[in-house]
Amino acid sequence: MEIRPIFSALLRNSAGAILVSLQIAITLAIVVNAVFLVKQRVDTVSRRTGMDEQNMFSVRVTGFGKDFNFEAMVREDMAMLRRIPGVVAATPTPQVPLSGSGSSTQFFSEPNEKGNKEPVAYYGADEQAIEALGTTLASGQGFSPEDIEYRDKDSPALPKSGKVIVTQEFASKLFPNQNPLGKTIYDNLSQPVTIVGVIDHMQGSWVSWKKLGHVMLQPQVGPGPSTQYIVRARPGEMDRVMSDVEVALKKAYNNRVVGKFHTLADMKRRSYASDTMIVVILGVVTALVVIFSALGIFGLATFNVNTRIRQIGTRRAIGARKLDIVRYFMVENWMVTSTGVVVGCILALVGGYILSTQYGLDRLDLYYLVGGIAGLWVVGQLAAWQPSRKAAKVSPAMATRNV
Amino acid sequence: MFGYYLRLALASFRRNPGLTALMVMAIALGIAVCLITLTGYRAAGNNPIAHKNDVLYAPAIDGWDPDQPYDKDKPWRQPDLLTYRDAQALVASDIPDRKVIMYKVADVISREDGDMEPETIIVRATTRDFFAMFETPFQYGGGWDEKADLGPEPVIVLSKATNEKAFKGANSVGKSVRWHDRDFRVVGVLAEWQPAPKFYDVSNGAFEDVEDAFIPFAFGKQFEMGAAGNTNCWKTETIDSFERFTQSECIWQEVWVELRSPDKVRAYREFLDNYVTAQKKLGRFPRPLNNALYNVEGWLKFNDVVGDDRKAMVLLAFAFLAVCLINTVGLLLAKFLNAAPVAGVRRALGASRRDIFWQHLVEAGVVSVAGGIAGVLLGLAGLWALRTWYTKVIEEFGRVLPFEAGSLVLAIVISLAAGLLAGMYPAWRIGRAPPASYLKAQ
Numbered sequence: 001m002e003i004r005p006i007f008s009a010l011l012r013n014s015a016g017a018i019l020v021s022l023q024i025a026i027t028l029a030i031v032v033n034a035v036f037l038v039k040q041r042v043d044t045v046s047r048r049t050g051m052d053e054q055n056m057f058s059v060r061v062t063g064f065g066k067d068f069n070f071e072a073m074v075r076e077d078m079a080m081l082r083r084i085p086g087v088v089a090a091t092p093t094p095q096v097p098l099s100g101s102g103s104s105t106q107f108f109s110e111p112n113e114k115g116n117k118e119p120v121a122y123y124g125a126d127e128q129a130i131e132a133l134g135t136t137l138a139s140g141q142g143f144s145p146e147d148i149e150y151r152d153k154d155s156p157a158l159p160k161s162g163k164v165i166v167t168q169e170f171a172s173k174l175f176p177n178q179n180p181l182g183k184t185i186y187d188n189l190s191q192p193v194t195i196v197g198v199i200d201h202m203q204g205s206w207v208s209w210k211k212l213g214h215v216m217l218q219p220q221v222g223p224g225p226s227t228q229y230i231v232r233a234r235p236g237e238m239d240r241v242m243s244d245v246e247v248a249l250k251k252a253y254n255n256r257v258v259g260k261f262h263t264l265a266d267m268k269r270r271s272y273a274s275d276t277m278i279v280v281i282l283g284v285v286t287a288l289v290v291i292f293s294a295l296g297i298f299g300l301a302t303f304n305v306n307t308r309i310r311q312i313g314t315r316r317a318i319g320a321r322k323l324d325i326v327r328y329f330m331v332e333n334w335m336v337t338s339t340g341v342v343v344g345c346i347l348a349l350v351g352g353y354i355l356s357t358q359y360g361l362d363r364l365d366l367y368y369l370v371g372g373i374a375g376l377w378v379v380g381q382l383a384a385w386q387p388s389r390k391a392a393k394v395s396p397a398m399a400t401r402n403v
Numbered sequence: 404m405f406g407y408y409l410r411l412a413l414a415s416f417r418r419n420p421g422l423t424a425l426m427v428m429a430i431a432l433g434i435a436v437c438l439i440t441l442t443g444y445r446a447a448g449n450n451p452i453a454h455k456n457d458v459l460y461a462p463a464i465d466g467w468d469p470d471q472p473y474d475k476d477k478p479w480r481q482p483d484l485l486t487y488r489d490a491q492a493l494v495a496s497d498i499p500d501r502k503v504i505m506y507k508v509a510d511v512i513s514r515e516d517g518d519m520e521p522e523t524i525i526v527r528a529t530t531r532d533f534f535a536m537f538e539t540p541f542q543y544g545g546g547w548d549e550k551a552d553l554g555p556e557p558v559i560v561l562s563k564a565t566n567e568k569a570f571k572g573a574n575s576v577g578k579s580v581r582w583h584d585r586d587f588r589v590v591g592v593l594a595e596w597q598p599a600p601k602f603y604d605v606s607n608g609a610f611e612d613v614e615d616a617f618i619p620f621a622f623g624k625q626f627e628m629g630a631a632g633n634t635n636c637w638k639t640e641t642i643d644s645f646e647r648f649t650q651s652e653c654i655w656q657e658v659w660v661e662l663r664s665p666d667k668v669r670a671y672r673e674f675l676d677n678y679v680t681a682q683k684k685l686g687r688f689p690r691p692l693n694n695a696l697y698n699v700e701g702w703l704k705f706n707d708v709v710g711d712d713r714k715a716m717v718l719l720a721f722a723f724l725a726v727c728l729i730n731t732v733g734l735l736l737a738k739f740l741n742a743a744p745v746a747g748v749r750r751a752l753g754a755s756r757r758d759i760f761w762q763h764l765v766e767a768g769v770v771s772v773a774g775g776i777a778g779v780l781l782g783l784a785g786l787w788a789l790r791t792w793y794t795k796v797i798e799e800f801g802r803v804l805p806f807e808a809g810s811l812v813l814a815i816v817i818s819l820a821a822g823l824l825a826g827m828y829p830a831w832r833i834g835r836a837p838p839a840s841y842l843k844a845q
Contacts, residue, residue, distance in 0.1 A: 023729040026722055027726055266796070292726055292730045361715060
């Protein structure tokens with residue numbers, strides 16, 4: 001292989017080659033780190049919520065005035081909402097999953113703050129909780145109407161019925177490799193509650209929380225005067241159901257405020273807004289930087305071919321085949337790309353290191369680097385293909401002409 | 404001479420319109436991406452009350468769980484809020500020139516006498532110095548006095564928007580509104596006021612809306628209202644009444660102090676240390692002594708308002724700009740060297756190396772100016788698109804990406820500097836090329 005002569009030729013006119021190598025190096029550093037960041041965000045955003053969030057919405061209602069009765073309002077509203085055609089289920093709850101607002105506490109697998117300890121986001125809800133959230137029980141059962149307790153300000157925090165439903169993820173941390181159904185767990189004052197149902201999977205309120213899948217439902221409503229209603233509609237009917245519910249709620253009572261309606265899909269979008277923006281900006285930048293690098297390689301190869309027409313003609317005249325010419329330029333280009341890739345590896349690792357230490361992002365996964373190198377080699381060869389073909393078409397007669 | 408070089412440059416662009424467009428586009432995209440990320444970075448890095456940066460301080464003390472720090476990833480960090488009792492103690496000091504204790508509550512506002520759609524509003528329960536310390540502009544009236552804080556007297560300051568809703572924007576000072584089923588007398592109405600970031604309380608997002616109204620702090624306890632913001636607890640304790648809650652280790656309150664001299668800052672730091680040490684003797688504050696007094700900038704940094712993501716994005720944006728510039732250098736070089744015989748003829752006819760250099764630098768300059776203008780336009784279009792998309796998701800997010808002159812100027816300066824830098828080497832290189840070799844080949 002004619003590596004040596006190609007290398008000497010490169011050295012003789014090195015400015016362009018160095019520039020393109022440098023460009024490829026920085027490109028590799030950007031692409032590898034950006035793709036890594038984007039992949040992480042995309043994975044985060046596309047996690048399963050465990051709910052039917054495409055068909056759910058929520059609204060906050062707040063009562064006021066002297067003769068306002070919270071329990072009566074919630075019971076009447078629920079009865080009314082569940083009669084509206086297209087409503088699958090509805091439940092009152094103090095906070096809405098995926099919204100960024102919520103409450104959390106911790107539970108122990110044994111009394112007196114012993115055994116395994118895990119934090120959990122908890123939501124009060126009534127007997128339609130599972131249906132209204134669009135989640136599924138892996139085992140056990142939901143709440144029955146008798147379990148539901150309407151709390152006032154001074155009620156104890158834990159449900160009177162002593163029943164809770166928890167997610168599989170939370171339960172398995174408290175009781176690894178055991179069936180959690182029917183097990184008793186304790187809060188930090190050693191008060192017991194029993195797991196009567198296990199949810200297959202469901203996300204809580206804070207999308208950046210490491211324990212997002214730790215969720216507990218409690219058969220409680222209130223205390224008032226304010227609560228959220230979560231309504232689940234039949235697929236495709238949400239918009240109509242939402243406006244029907246709005247009209248019905250506003251008509252039903254005078255001494256209360258009906259807040260804005262939010263779909264759960266919107267809540268989710270909102271919670272992930274900054275992640276989405278990062279994905280968009282980084283995605284665009286990554287695409288652009290690859291395109292520019294390809295154009296840079298293309299430009300250099302074209303320039304090299306144009307300035308060496310006579311040389312190519314001479315080589316053809318003394319016996320080089322078209323294939324040899326193509327190979328010459330492809331190898332030359334490969335050398336330039338490879339130099340860039342080697343420097344780029346260092347830059348990418350340094351960049352990844354800075355991002356992880358200075359800016360608290362995760363450490364770069366080396367598979368991305370390998371992928372980036374392979375990708376740039378391919379891009380480089382593709383970009384050099386057309387100029388190399390053009391070089392091969394140079395006629396041997398050019399050797400004798402002035403260019 | 405400049406005019407002549409400009410004409411030469413334009414002629415050269417006409418010879419290779421595709422190549423020229425590519426160079427302009429490369430610079431433009433680099434500038435646009437930098438403009439967008441810089442805008443986001445600068446908006447978050449903004450200090451809306453910079454002139455009082457070294458006068459306003461937020462104290463932070465660490466009474467958190469002995470077994471684990473408040474923030475596991477950053478163990479040096481104090482909790483970002485205070486317990487009720489600690490906040491009361493810190494604000495009781497005589498050292499500060501002004502001081503404020505506060506938290507957010509929420510309930511329904513309505514009017515007995517007028518037509519107003521009842522609405523749940525966020526209210527800041529705070530003390531009288533709030534308005535002077537943070538320099539809130541008033542449209543009508545003003546804040547309240549010490550007597551109103553001590554009473555507490557049912558007085559309220561409305562935001563401009565709330566006054567629009569309740570009184571259609573008229574001067575409502577002296578009128579009353581109903582909030583939490585009590586009558587409050589309006590003493591002041593704020594003019595438009597939305598510091599970004601909302602430096603005095605970033606616990607629910609740095610770009611959150613300013614509260615809809617303000618009432619004397621003591622009503623919070625009188626009405627037994629929990630926080631409409633964050634409440635965090637770590638300790639095992641029975642909390643069965645509001646009174647017990649105010650004595651608990653749960654954090655949900657905020658304190659700011661105004662300290663006008665370095666001596667006072669020192670004195671207040673000492674006061675903090677003394678307070679925590681005394682509390683340690685009572686069995687509280689099990690963690691090592693870790694007190695801090697943050698000025699505004701320090702507070703925004705402590706709360707990580709700028710965010711690591713934004714910094715990383717700026718870094719990547721500049722790396723991208725570098726690629727675009729290197730690309731442009733390469734293309735300019737190829738273009739100039741392709742036209743080297745022309746330069747050779749000019750040299751042979753008497754042009755000096757310097758003339759050739761300047762001629763080509765002008766050409767590079769024109770490319771960079773065009774790229775800069777296109778980049779700024781492209782960046783503004785990108786910002787507009789992101790804002791439109793963002794505000795659809797979150798109303799207050801227009802503040803995260805404001806159109807502001809600072810970033811624009813910065814982008815223009817960067818593009819000019821970058822373009823000239825990019826033109827420097829190719830222009831020098833072509834100026835150095837020996838004319839004879841090119842003439843020979845003709």
